[in-house]
Amino acid sequence: MILYYSPGACSLADHIALEEAGRKFALAKVDLKTHKLEDGRSYLDINPKGYVPALQFDDGQVLTENIAILTFIADNYPGLMAPGQFGRYRLLEKLAFISTEIHKSFAPIFNPAATEEEKATAAGKVRKRLDEISTQLTGPYLFGEHATVADFYLFVMLLWAEKNKIEIPKSLKTLAEHIRARPTVEIALRQEGLA
Numbered sequence: 663m664i665l666y667y668s669p670g671a672c673s674l675a676d677h678i679a680l681e682e683a684g685r686k687f688a689l690a691k692v693d694l695k696t697h698k699l700e701d702g703r704s705y706l707d708i709n710p711k712g713y714v715p716a717l718q719f720d721d722g723q724v725l726t727e728n729i730a731i732l733t734f735i736a737d738n739y740p741g742l743m744a745p746g747q748f749g750r751y752r753l754l755e756k757l758a759f760i761s762t763e764i765h766k767s768f769a770p771i772f773n774p775a776a777t778e779e780e781k782a783t784a785a786g787k788v789r790k791r792l793d794e795i796s797t798q799l800t801g802p803y804l805f806g807e808h809a810t811v812a813d814f815y816l817f818v819m820l821l822w823a824e825k826n827k828i829e830i831p832k833s834l835k836t837l838a839e840h841i842r843a844r845p846t847v848e849i850a851l852r853q854e855g856l857a
């Protein structure tokens with residue numbers, strides 16, 4: 663299995679999840695500007711959408727989109743799934759919120775063409791969404807005592823928020839500290855050249 667990633671991008675969530683699951687996988691770094699892999703091949707031949715993450719299986723199939731990849735990992739490593747009979751849907755609910763309401767709200771902040779006003783509006787929206795999800799924790803993590811793949815996705819959003827000086831609610835700061843302390847996270851950050 664190969665995870666296509668860019669350092670510190672949302673693909674870090676999938677990277678951490680694969681480490682946590684103890685899956686054997688290789689990493690392939692993507693230059694998002696040129697769409698080239700380190701060996702010179704075009705990433706567009708792997709994922710024509712051009713963005714990360716993408717997960718390539720040994721039979722050549724490629725799975726894209728954080729929600730799909732993270733759900734695949736949780737399905738195959740139940741320790742990272744939300745608990746309870748309804749857990750899979752609760753997990754999808756959180757992944758969708760993180761993807762469409764938090765992750766996508768960062769877009770103007772990363773867009774060099776966006777005005778300061780647009781960036782400030784986006785930061786305010788991210789802040790509001792973080793406030794909302796901060797009230798939904800049922801323990802140190804989103805689903806109580808155990809981290810799920812959704813916590814890893816949220817962790818990456820919190821790294822971005824911190825980097826962009828967006829205020830982070832206290833419960834989410836604590837969640838980020840718990841996740842940062844996991845040995846798998848240290849490994850993933852090192853492998854991406856971030857620690």
Ligand SMILES: N[C@@H](CCC(=O)N[C@@H](CS)C(=O)NCC(=O)O)C(=O)O
Pocket residue numbers: 671672673694712713714715726727728729761
């Ligand atoms: N809908 C995609 C979005 C992924 C995404 O936004 N990836 C960013 C990095 S965090 C990216 O590769 N951006 C470069 C580009 O869009 O060309 C998903 O959830 O997987």
